[in-house]
Amino acid sequence: MKTEYQKAWFFVLPVLFLVAFNALVPIMTVVNYSVQETFGNNVFFWQGLDWFEQILRSDRFQAALGRQFLFTFLILIIEVPLGIIIALSMPRKGFWVPVCLVTMALPMLIPWNVVGSMWNIFTLPKIGLLGYFLNDVLGINYDMTQQPISAWVTIIVMDVWHWTSLVVLLSYAGLVSIPDAYYQAAKIDGASPWKVFRYIQLPKMKTVLTIAILLRFMDSFNIYTEPFVLTGGGPGNSTTLLSIDLVKIALGQFDLGPAAAMSLIYFAITLLVSWLFYTLMTKDDAQ
Amino acid sequence: MNRLLCLVALIPGAAFAQGWGNVANQEEARFSWTAPLWPSFWMAWTPVTFALFCGIFGAMAVIATLEITRYRDGVERRGVFGLTTTLGDRLFITLLGTAYIFLAWLGIMGQPLWWPLGIAIAWGLFVFWKV
Numbered sequence: 001m002k003t004e005y006q007k008a009w010f011f012v013l014p015v016l017f018l019v020a021f022n023a024l025v026p027i028m029t030v031v032n033y034s035v036q037e038t039f040g041n042n043v044f045f046w047q048g049l050d051w052f053e054q055i056l057r058s059d060r061f062q063a064a065l066g067r068q069f070l071f072t073f074l075i076l077i078i079e080v081p082l083g084i085i086i087a088l089s090m091p092r093k094g095f096w097v098p099v100c101l102v103t104m105a106l107p108m109l110i111p112w113n114v115v116g117s118m119w120n121i122f123t124l125p126k127i128g129l130l131g132y133f134l135n136d137v138l139g140i141n142y143d144m145t146q147q148p149i150s151a152w153v154t155i156i157v158m159d160v161w162h163w164t165s166l167v168v169l170l171s172y173a174g175l176v177s178i179p180d181a182y183y184q185a186a187k188i189d190g191a192s193p194w195k196v197f198r199y200i201q202l203p204k205m206k207t208v209l210t211i212a213i214l215l216r217f218m219d220s221f222n223i224y225t226e227p228f229v230l231t232g233g234g235p236g237n238s239t240t241l242l243s244i245d246l247v248k249i250a251l252g253q254f255d256l257g258p259a260a261a262m263s264l265i266y267f268a269i270t271l272l273v274s275w276l277f278y279t280l281m282t283k284d285d286a287q
Numbered sequence: 288m289n290r291l292l293c294l295v296a297l298i299p300g301a302a303f304a305q306g307w308g309n310v311a312n313q314e315e316a317r318f319s320w321t322a323p324l325w326p327s328f329w330m331a332w333t334p335v336t337f338a339l340f341c342g343i344f345g346a347m348a349v350i351a352t353l354e355i356t357r358y359r360d361g362v363e364r365r366g367v368f369g370l371t372t373t374l375g376d377r378l379f380i381t382l383l384g385t386a387y388i389f390l391a392w393l394g395i396m397g398q399p400l401w402w403p404l405g406i407a408i409a410w411g412l413f414v415f416w417k418v
Binding site for chain 1: 322326327329331332335386387393397398
């Protein structure tokens with residue numbers, strides 16, 4: 001087999017230089033930090049791979065990693081089916097199409113830290129609209145500043161609110177690209193709505209869904225701002241996700257060595273999952 | 288008396304033999320793989336990490352050169368995992384796998400890392416041979 005026109009890679013070179021400056025140089029610096037100890041003032045002492053060993057064996061890191069995987073898993077399992085359902089029920093033509101699209105796009109236009117503070121004010125138990133409604137009208141004991149379960153529900157609902165639109169818009173783009181002939185053929189064969197979804201719509205949405213899931217995985221696995229603004233990692237450590245913990249170590253404690261080691265482990269996980277996912281999803285196309 | 292004089296004469300001799308002449312000299316700075324490479328520069332390079340990146344970029348350069356010239360020119364194959372890979376893909380799989388082999392060994396067994404080095408080399412050979 002032979003892929004076409006490898007020399008096209010030369011046209012990517014300008015981007016490569018740009019990426020070299022904003023990604024590669026920092027990563028190389030992080031690698032250098034991860035094997036050394038510093039007390040500031042640009043003076044470094046060799047430490048070897050001790051930080052990696054220490055981080056990998058620390059309960060704190062393992063707990064944060066577990067919370068991070070749980071968060072990402074819950075996000076994906078809610079947002080992807082919900083996004084597909086919303087995309088399927090959106091109109092394909094007519095007056096309501098732009099209305100739906102703009103409404104869907106609105107949450108994604110709001111900056112992440114603003115989303116965090118909006119939801120913080122919205123869900124505070126005494127003064128927030130939702131918090132007040134749940135506690136004093138419905139009588140549900142809800143306090144995201146005190147109860148780990150409430151805090152988890154809040155950050156997940158917030159992320160679903162913020163990012164389901166992305167899955168919706170991408171799925172919708174996949175759906176409208178299906179020619180009418182497919183539906184007509186399905187109608188002639190008397191296919192049920194489920195069969196139409198399973199054998200026409202889902203295969204046609206596969207490429208965009210791959211991108212959507214990949215983006216949602218990476219974004220939710222690296223999420224920092226929203227939960228930090230909303231709960232600050234609390235109550236206790238219950239919503240301290242990996243990135244929040246990393247920033248605490250790097251900037252709060254100024255332990256640059258362990259923080260660098262931790263971010264490299266973090267990077268390796270993101271890289272592996274993204275690569276695995278992308279490879280498995282696109283494997284069938286190559287055959 | 289003569290014996291005593293001889294003994295006294297021995298003292299500076301012994302001191303000299305133990306390196307008296309070197310006391311005032313500064314120790315010569317010898318090359319160390321783990322010392323800072325350019326102390327005034329901000330990226331905190333050491334010769335070890337520098338060599339690591341030279342190795343990675345060197346491997347990438349070799350493979351890129353092979354891929355864009357007529358010797359390979361984007362030749363792909365399907366390996367044992369059912370993946371369609373070029374040389375570059377195999378290098379990526381090798382490096383990523385190596386990182387995980389070392390991290391797993393560090394987390395479970397700890398240092399030193401000679402065993403995972405062997406496993407990683409074996410993994411690399413396997414990937415370039417079969418995957």
